[in-house]
Amino acid sequence: MTLxxxxxxxxxxxxxxxxxxxxxxxxxxxxxxxxxxxGMADFMSTLxxxxxxxxPSTLHDPDRDRLILGNGHTCAGxxxxxxxxxxxSRDELMTFRKFGSRLQGHxxxxxxxxxxxxxxxxxxxxxxxxxxxxxxxxxxxxNRIFSISSDGESQEGQIxxxxxxxxxxxxxxxxxxVDFNNIQIDGVMRQVMDVRDLRAKYEAFGWHAMDVNGHxxxxxxxxxxxxxxxTDRPSAIIAHTIIGKGVSFMENQSSWHGVAPNDxxxxxxxxxxx
Amino acid sequence: MPSTQTLAPLVxxxxxxxxxxxxxxGATLLELGxxxxxxxxxxxxxxGSTKTKAFSKAYPERFFNQGVAEANMMxxxxxxxxxxxxVFASSFAMFxxxxxxxxxxxxxxxxxxxxxxxxxxxxxxxxEDGKSHQMLEDIALMRVLxxxxxxxxxxxxxxxxxxxxVAAAPGPFYVRLSRASTPVIFxxxxxxxxxxxxxxxxxxxVCLAACGVCVAPTLEAAELLAEQGxxxxxxxxxxxxxxxxxxxxxxxxxxxxxxTVEEHQIxxxxxxxxxxxxxxxxxxxxxxxxxxxxxxxxxxxxxxLVYYGISAPAIAQRAQALILRKA
Ligand SMILES: Cc1ncc(C[n+]2csc(CCOP(=O)(O)OP(=O)(O)O)c2C)c(N)n1
Numbered sequence: 304m305t306l307x308x309x310x311x312x313x314x315x316x317x318x319x320x321x322x323x324x325x326x327x328x329x330x331x332x333x334x335x336x337x338x339x340x341x342g343m344a345d346f347m348s349t350l351x352x353x354x355x356x357x358x359p360s361t362l363h364d365p366d367r368d369r370l371i372l373g374n375g376h377t378c379a380g381x382x383x384x385x386x387x388x389x390x391x392s393r394d395e396l397m398t399f400r401k402f403g404s405r406l407q408g409h410x411x412x413x414x415x416x417x418x419x420x421x422x423x424x425x426x427x428x429x430x431x432x433x434x435x436x437x438x439x440x441x442x443x444x445x446n447r448i449f450s451i452s453s454d455g456e457s458q459e460g461q462i463x464x465x466x467x468x469x470x471x472x473x474x475x476x477x478x479x480x481v482d483f484n485n486i487q488i489d490g491v492m493r494q495v496m497d498v499r500d501l502r503a504k505y506e507a508f509g510w511h512a513m514d515v516n517g518h519x520x521x522x523x524x525x526x527x528x529x530x531x532x533x534t535d536r537p538s539a540i541i542a543h544t545i546i547g548k549g550v551s552f553m554e555n556q557s558s559w560h561g562v563a564p565n566d567x568x569x570x571x572x573x574x575x576x577x
Numbered sequence: 578m579p580s581t582q583t584l585a586p587l588v589x590x591x592x593x594x595x596x597x598x599x600x601x602x603g604a605t606l607l608e609l610g611x612x613x614x615x616x617x618x619x620x621x622x623x624x625g626s627t628k629t630k631a632f633s634k635a636y637p638e639r640f641f642n643q644g645v646a647e648a649n650m651m652x653x654x655x656x657x658x659x660x661x662x663x664v665f666a667s668s669f670a671m672f673x674x675x676x677x678x679x680x681x682x683x684x685x686x687x688x689x690x691x692x693x694x695x696x697x698x699x700x701x702x703x704x705e706d707g708k709s710h711q712m713l714e715d716i717a718l719m720r721v722l723x724x725x726x727x728x729x730x731x732x733x734x735x736x737x738x739x740x741x742x743v744a745a746a747p748g749p750f751y752v753r754l755s756r757a758s759t760p761v762i763f764x765x766x767x768x769x770x771x772x773x774x775x776x777x778x779x780x781x782x783v784c785l786a787a788c789g790v791c792v793a794p795t796l797e798a799a800e801l802l803a804e805q806g807x808x809x810x811x812x813x814x815x816x817x818x819x820x821x822x823x824x825x826x827x828x829x830x831x832x833x834x835x836x837t838v839e840e841h842q843i844x845x846x847x848x849x850x851x852x853x854x855x856x857x858x859x860x861x862x863x864x865x866x867x868x869x870x871x872x873x874x875x876x877x878x879x880x881x882l883v884y885y886g887i888s889a890p891a892i893a894q895r896a897q898a899l900i901l902r903k904a
Contacts (some may be wrong), residue, residue: 334705375709400705402876402884408707423709424671425645455622458644489622489642496622496644 306524310353314520317348317387322549322576324383324396330569332400335408338559339453340380342484342517342544347451349523350480351384354531355449357417359389366444369435371420373428374453374482375409376561381418382406390417426459428452429479433469436477436537447531450479455487457498463508470509475534478527479505482517484546486557505539517542549576579824581776582813584796585734585764595758596733598789599697602754603628605740606665606695610636616744619654619666621647626756627667627697651677654692655684663691663744670699670712670753678718685749686724693743694719695752700840701868701885702757702790702878711873717845719751720818726771727818729753729839729847731792732762735815738769746771753789757878760793762813774821780808783896784832786825788814788847791838791887798838798892809896820850826858833903836864836896840887843867862902864895 306314321344329335340347351357354368361367372381379399386393391405398404405413409423420431432450439446456462469477481501485492492498505512511533515522523542530538546560547553550572564572585594609616610632622645624630633640643650647668654666667673673696674681685692699712720727728743728750730736736754743750762777777792778799787795792813799809810832812824829835835855837848848865855863866887873881882888886895 332705400707400875402874402880404875408705408875409709411708421709423707424676426676455645458622458646460646460648487622487645488626489620489624492644495642496646498644 306353306521311520314348314352317352317384318344319576320387321348321380321383323573324386325379326564326569326572328379328383328396328399329563330566331397333563335379335400335563336376336561337379337564338486338546338553338556339374339377339482341550341553342546342548343377343380343482344548345520346480346517346523346542346544347380347384349520350449350527351388353524354527357388357390362390362417366446368447368449369419370449370451371428371432371435372410372422372451373456374425374451375422378410381410385416425456426461428456429462429465429469432477432479433465433474436469436474437472439476440474446476448477450477451482452479453482454485454492454498454501457481457501458496466505466508466510469537473535474537477537478530478540479537480540480542482544483541484544486546486555486560488557488560490557501541502539510537510539512539512541514541514543517544518548551575579776579827581779582767583764584777585761594761596761597756597758598730598733598736598754599628599756601733601736602695602697602740603631605737607631607635609741609744610639613663613744615661615663617657617662617664619643619650619664621645621650621668621672623668626669627695629665629667647672648677648680651680652684655688655690658690658692663693665693665695667695667697669710670696670715671710674715674718674751675712682722686722689724689748691747691749693750693752695740695754697754698756699753700755700790701873701881701887702755702840704878704881705875707875708872713840713842713868713873714845715753716817716841716847720850725749725751725818726816727751727753728771728816729788730815731789731813732759734761734763734765734767735769739815742769742771755790757790759790762792762796769815772816772819772821774812774814774824776810776812778809778811780810781831782807782809783900784810784812784828784835785838785892785896786812786814786828786835786847786851787838788817789840791840794882794887794889795838795892797889798896801889801893802896805897807897807900814847814851817847817850820854822854822858825851825854829855829859829861834862834899836866836892836899838887838892839867840882841867843869862899864899866892866895
């Protein structure tokens with residue numbers, strides 16, 4: 304089912320709020336990672352509003368969907384979406400990365416907030432998601448497991464061990480979404496260590512794989528729906544995104560992977576977002 | 578009787594001179610690049626943070642970025658070393674020691690290859706990134722390996738010399754470096770030697786043994802104790818493996834009690850290495866300060882050191898309590 308204009312608008316509103324929150328959070332923390340979450344805001348908002356069924360009413364349901372954020376450094380956007388869906392307060396967002404906060408620099412598993420797994424070390428996520436999908440199937444649940452990954456994380460060998468295994472066990476309940484922005488810490492991914500065509504790779508590993516424009520809400524929605532309908536194997540959605548999307552001076556810059564905007568830069572960025 | 582090191586004045590005209598040990602590493606690696614055509618450097622998408630970037634710019638043909646693939650990096654480092662090169666491999670300590678441990682064991686330590694793992698962002702002082710990035714088990718993981726020697730420099734001066742020393746010595750090394758800028762302790766005439774501890778302050782009421790960024794607060798703790806009339810010997814054990822057991826035994830004899838201080842799990846770290854030497858050579862009461870079976874959390878480096886009891890006042894307090902247990 305395609306999205307109504309109203310649904311699209313709601314996703315756009317959420318994505319805008321996520322971008323504003325991310326910039327404020329990272330600025331207040333004086334450290335952290337703004338670029339990734341800005342680039343992922345559109346597909347993550349589509350996922351959280353239309354597919355991933357976590358909300359305060361389902362929080363403790365054993366058979367609700369699960370999500371693991373493999374690129375844990377992008378958690379500012381994840382926390383902002385948890386706030387958007389009412390799992391934490393907007394005020395709490397401003398404690399990000401501070402001593403004593405539940406909003407750790409990288410996600411820490413927390414049942415009360417709906418954080419399903421601890422991450423931060425790249426490469427571990429898809430194995431855990433594979434385990435979640437095996438466990439969910441064993442328990443007879445009809446839920447979905449969403450594993451968020453990145454082009455950088457795809458350089459880790461363990462991702463491809465998990466990709467082999469998930470296809471071997473025909474985990475139709477598993478969807479990986481790869482934030483493919485061609486940027487990592489040391490620069491342009493194609494120059495640092497080219498992972499090449501991830502759609503073709505996942506396909507070769509036995510997955511149903513799709514390339515989408517990660518800023519095209521309808522296309523992301525369609526891909527997530529297709530993934531849901533493919534039940535005989537896991538699905539991979541390669542979301543092509545622009546790191547720093549929405550803030551011109553951050554777009555496509557590896558320098559904004561992990562640096563906080565100062566007050567001046569925050570003002571400029573918020574003015575651009577409107 | 579071992580002699581006491583002359584230290585850099587901790588306070589220079591009101592300013593403490595500070596430097597991160599990772600910066601000293603980067604600068605020394607650049608010098609080695611010019612002096613030693615056999616030096617090759619690998620990194621895993623963190624060259625700006627680990628400070629190998631300067632080398633990569635100056636000697637691009639001898640630098641190989643591995644991407645985010647640390648296990649592959651360690652195997653590749655081993656392979657390059659078999660061709661007669663001295664290979665430096667860097668990442669954050671979590672990903673340099675934790676993720677590729679088995680590759681380090683099988684491909685680097687078993688064949689005794691000249692791979693120098695220089696790992697930055699070790700310990701609690703990595704700060705806000707939180708527990709996923711606060712490597713508190715690397716000393717344990719590395720010192721348990723045969724042939725692997727483990728160095729934890731206390732400041733920039735010692736780090737620069739340690740990097741030179743491991744480049745000159747054959748075989749595998751693990752050098753633990755930190756992100757945070759910390760006080761420069763040693764004067765430039767200090768001479769680092771692999772396997773030797775150094776006495777930074779004399780005293781015979783208690784011995785405070787520390788490594789890495791914990792040496793500075795330990796010296797401060799000794800000042801606090803002196804105000805109470807307690808004279809502490811302060812020893813810097815920059816080499817954790819092999820531990821300087823002669824100096825451990827001599828300190829145990831002289832002081833009758835030893836407190837160890839590290840930003841690492843007390844199980845398996847410096848405290849453990851010192852305790853093994855103590856029980857073998859001269860048993861005395863000990864206390865071990867560090868992480869006591871816990872993971873860290875987000876916060877500033879200073880907040881975390883205070884919270885986990887690795888601050889000067891906490892060290893002084895634990896030392897006073899230990900002295901009461903002396904025979
Ligand atoms: C195992 C591991 N190695 C290294 C790091 C350090 N690190 C954090 S993010 C990152 C780059 C990852 O690339 P990507 O996810 O594509 O980054 P982005 O698009 O958000 O810039 C690295 C190397 C890590 N977190 N985990």
